[in-house]
Amino acid sequence: MHVGTKEWMAQFQKTVNNDQELNVIGKYFTTTFLWQIGPESYVIEVLEGKIKNIISNPTPLEPWKFAIRGTVDAWRKFTQPTPPPMYHELFAAMFQGNLQIDGDIKELMANLRAMTRLLDVTREVQLTVA
Template sequence: MTVTTTNDWSNRFKELNDSNEELNAHGKYFSCSYLLDMETTKILVQTHGGKIEKITMDPGPLDPYQFAIRASQDTWSKFSMPTPPPMYHGIFAASFQRDMKLEGDLLVLMQNLRCLTTQLELLRVVGIPA
């Protein structure tokens, strides 16, 4: 699916997330805020109870988040392909072998890993806005 604006992307990502059966079943405690850094685009995602409360495109330096996932636009483009190439299929594979970095409160990331992984896999449907 191709989206034309960052607002379209935000709405589509939220819609896919909030209607996802796995996130509805397992997301009761999936409450956190995190940053996706794609070099030219940054996305702050705030979730509560498995639902997306707010998506902020290109947040300011004082907008709070608990952890960040940073990678080049190329890595995010490959990560978000419907069938990603080897070593782009997950955040740990990409962080061990590619340029993806995990920063911040990694305990929160690990506590929410199952739901976060499901949420990031939605990028394979909606793509990335970068």
């Protein structure tokens, strides 16, 4: 099981929803964003720090506020328990051209701490399913 598969996404949702840190800092973290992992796209609906729904391969009419896009290889590196240099953090990977962000960047920045933790949890999913 690797990042971007439906099985991985289901485990990711469980891991995020059980994360104690997100339970605290995510109280006001409510958003919808597009997460593209190579050819696969997911709309992630977050309500009060918990993933309420993951929509696989959404239609163009499915609403989202911002998007985080990257290749499968970039996300595999990002989600390693100890990622290689420049894959350890969202903006480091973005500035190197490994990930792209678009859409309502203000929405992302308003929720940056919780969003950073949500992405950090991807590394725990790898440990869970290894």
